[in-house]
Amino acid sequence: MPDVTTDVRIRPLDELDLNGIVRINEKITGAYEPDLWEKRVMFYTRRDPGASQVAEANGKVVGFMLGDCRAGEFGLEEPSGWIERFGIDPDYRGQDLGRRLFDAICAHFKAEGATSVRTLVDQNDAPVAGFLKAIGFGESSLAALERKL
Amino acid sequence: MALKVENVELPKKYHDAVEHWHRHNFKDYDLLLKYWDKYFPKDDQFCLCAKMELGTTDVIQIGEQKGEKKRLKPEEMTPEQSGHLLAIIKAQASTEFGSIQQHAATVDRAPEDEDKFWTMRVMAEELRHGYQMLHLLLSEDWSSVSGGVTGEQMVEEILSMTTGSHVLDAFNLDYDSYTDNVVFAACIDRVGKYQLTMQKVCAYKPMADSMPPMLREEAFHLAAGVIPMRRWAQKAAKGDVFVTMRMMQHALNKWVPRGLEMFGDERGGDTNVNFGFKDMKNDEASSLYHEELRKMIRDINTRYIRARFPDYTPEKTEQVLDELERSRGTHHGLAWTDLLRLPDKRFFRRKGVHAFQMVGIDGEPFTDVEDWLRYLAANLNDGYIASRDMKLYAEALRSVVSGEKTPAEAIKSMPRLKRVGGTCPCSKGVRWVMEDADGGQTTVAVR
Numbered sequence: 001m002p003d004v005t006t007d008v009r010i011r012p013l014d015e016l017d018l019n020g021i022v023r024i025n026e027k028i029t030g031a032y033e034p035d036l037w038e039k040r041v042m043f044y045t046r047r048d049p050g051a052s053q054v055a056e057a058n059g060k061v062v063g064f065m066l067g068d069c070r071a072g073e074f075g076l077e078e079p080s081g082w083i084e085r086f087g088i089d090p091d092y093r094g095q096d097l098g099r100r101l102f103d104a105i106c107a108h109f110k111a112e113g114a115t116s117v118r119t120l121v122d123q124n125d126a127p128v129a130g131f132l133k134a135i136g137f138g139e140s141s142l143a144a145l146e147r148k149l
Numbered sequence: 150m151a152l153k154v155e156n157v158e159l160p161k162k163y164h165d166a167v168e169h170w171h172r173h174n175f176k177d178y179d180l181l182l183k184y185w186d187k188y189f190p191k192d193d194q195f196c197l198c199a200k201m202e203l204g205t206t207d208v209i210q211i212g213e214q215k216g217e218k219k220r221l222k223p224e225e226m227t228p229e230q231s232g233h234l235l236a237i238i239k240a241q242a243s244t245e246f247g248s249i250q251q252h253a254a255t256v257d258r259a260p261e262d263e264d265k266f267w268t269m270r271v272m273a274e275e276l277r278h279g280y281q282m283l284h285l286l287l288s289e290d291w292s293s294v295s296g297g298v299t300g301e302q303m304v305e306e307i308l309s310m311t312t313g314s315h316v317l318d319a320f321n322l323d324y325d326s327y328t329d330n331v332v333f334a335a336c337i338d339r340v341g342k343y344q345l346t347m348q349k350v351c352a353y354k355p356m357a358d359s360m361p362p363m364l365r366e367e368a369f370h371l372a373a374g375v376i377p378m379r380r381w382a383q384k385a386a387k388g389d390v391f392v393t394m395r396m397m398q399h400a401l402n403k404w405v406p407r408g409l410e411m412f413g414d415e416r417g418g419d420t421n422v423n424f425g426f427k428d429m430k431n432d433e434a435s436s437l438y439h440e441e442l443r444k445m446i447r448d449i450n451t452r453y454i455r456a457r458f459p460d461y462t463p464e465k466t467e468q469v470l471d472e473l474e475r476s477r478g479t480h481h482g483l484a485w486t487d488l489l490r491l492p493d494k495r496f497f498r499r500k501g502v503h504a505f506q507m508v509g510i511d512g513e514p515f516t517d518v519e520d521w522l523r524y525l526a527a528n529l530n531d532g533y534i535a536s537r538d539m540k541l542y543a544e545a546l547r548s549v550v551s552g553e554k555t556p557a558e559a560i561k562s563m564p565r566l567k568r569v570g571g572t573c574p575c576s577k578g579v580r581w582v583m584e585d586a587d588g589g590q591t592t593v594a595v596r
């Protein structure tokens with residue numbers, strides 16, 4: 001077991017965090033997907049540098065939260081934060097890292113003028129839905145709708 | 150989305166001069182803007198303007214005047230301070246424009262359109278960073294510390310520099326292939342990140358306020374270097390004959406020493422800290438930089454090993470990498486030297502404490518100058534070893550080894566290209582100038 005008692009630092013994402021994110025995702029989903037994460041990291045690095053956050057322990061990435069601040073989509077003219085992907089290394093869960101990442105990304109969104117933060121969740125994914133509820137997400141008048149084609 | 154930033158445009162004649170400059174030095178600028186939405190959908194449009202961060206501290210954070218109010222005008226600083234800062238701003242401006250000229254030479258050789266557009270965005274943002282520095286030169290009067298040179302003349306000088314005449318060596322080297330575009334972004338823009346980060350504290354507030362917007366753009370530049378390198382590593386591992394680790398290693402060998410030298414002599418940096426312009430001295434910053442490169446290279450090597458041994462878990466990959474780094478041996482046909490290696494801090498240096506030492510990539514010492522030059526020739530790309538830069542390096546090194554010159558004299562004798570005159574790069578000549586040890590100059594060649 002890794003030493004999970006050491007201090008964990010929350011800091012903005014950079015391009016050298018890619019391997020860490022790929023590894024955490026692989027631990028969670030079992031899929032090794034470097035191409036996908038290279039695209040996502042590049043996207044957030046250019047879209048809203050400084051917004052996305054990672055948690056680092058002993059120089060190793062143990063958690064990440066990716067998102068950006070947007071305006072002008074779905075008729076929402078005011079800037080709002082969007083959280084897209086996040087994950088905590090299973091060895092480091094239950095230590096408030098998810099919440100600390102969320103606080104850091106929200107601080108950035110606020111500095112950009114956002115007054116709300118949004119995300120989409122698969123209601124069947126009880127752990128993620130539970131986490132989002134615990135950090136304060138509630139029902140929105142906007143709903144994600146879907147129709148099969 | 151932008152944080153709280155004020156966009157400022159230069160007076161028209163200077164804005165037009167920068168527009169004119171990019172028509173000569175960055176011919177695909179309009180192409181980039183035309184296809185911006187295709188390659189960077191929904192990103193803010195590119196703005197050729199200076200961006201000043203709002204809401205930053207107005208208290209000096211470091212140095213002898215810590216706690217005092219930040220300076221808003223050159224005359225609020227001592228002449229030594231403003232003269233020193235002026236040199237920093239001019240050097241920074243020179244590097245920004247310089248890198249565009251370097252990128253422009255080989256950007257068209259990018260293997261994929263996406264690569265090319267990433268590089269072009271980097272170039273456009275460097276143009277903006279240069280513009281930002283021109284704003285700092287023009288928005289206040291520096292003539293009391295510039296030896297009477299006006300803002301207009303300083304801008305003219307900067308815009309007329311070409312590869313070879315820039316203030317820092319890394320911006321005087323031609324690119325030999327598109328590999329240089331990418332490795333330069335990964336290694337030299339990383340120095341830029343360090344410089345900008347250190348200058349966020351700058352006691353001259355307009356300089357400090359210029360840094361955060363530049364740094365946010367720099368994040369993309371680093372990714373535009375590292376991500377193609379990662380993809381190339383994967384291709385190399387899968388046996389792509391046109392993409393090799395060796396080609397990336399040769400580019401690292403070319404750029405990492407120049408990157409280390411951009412921090413200045415390892416023994417210096419006190420003045421910047423005392424004056425409140427930067428929050429780290431040269432040695433500390435360059436050591437952190439070198440360690441960050443180690444991380445970058447390990448990441449790329451990890452990507453390579455996973456592609457070469459797809460069944461390996463992340464843990465197994467880490468183990469193999471640790472073992473190869475320790476043993477410098479082989480693992481199932483994969484040699485340590487097949488991976489990327491971080492050049493030793495002393496490797497191929499021509500400035501600073503390690504100038505003209507003969508130390509290999511992995512720290513191995515050389516005693517015979519000809520053996521050393523043969524080793525360098527085998528570890529740099531062919532286009533580069535056939536260059537004037539290498540010829541002059543070899544001459545300077547031989548003179549140090551023979552005792553004819555001290556390293557300090559040899560450093561000074563490396564020629565620099567200086568501008569002769571004219572405002573437009575299409576209408577002016579430049580010449581090689583050899584600076585004598587006593588500061589005198591001898592013209593070597595005209596082109």
Ligand SMILES: CC(C)(COP(=O)(O)OP(=O)(O)OC[C@H]1O[C@@H](n2cnc3c(N)ncnc32)[C@H](O)[C@@H]1OP(=O)(O)O)[C@@H](O)C(=O)NCCC(=O)NCCS
Nearest residue numbers: 085086087088093094095096097098099127128130131134
């Ligand atoms: C959900 C996840 C982010 C939680 O991270 P964490 O660091 O363990 O969470 P924290 O310790 O910060 O917990 C914050 C709050 O969420 C709650 N919480 C965490 N996990 C929860 C769960 N599975 N169910 C319900 N609530 C949960 C905590 O109890 C805590 O609430 P409290 O402060 O009221 O006590 C983490 O389990 C995870 O990464 N899951 C996988 C996510 C995924 O599938 N990613 C795929 C790649 S995008």
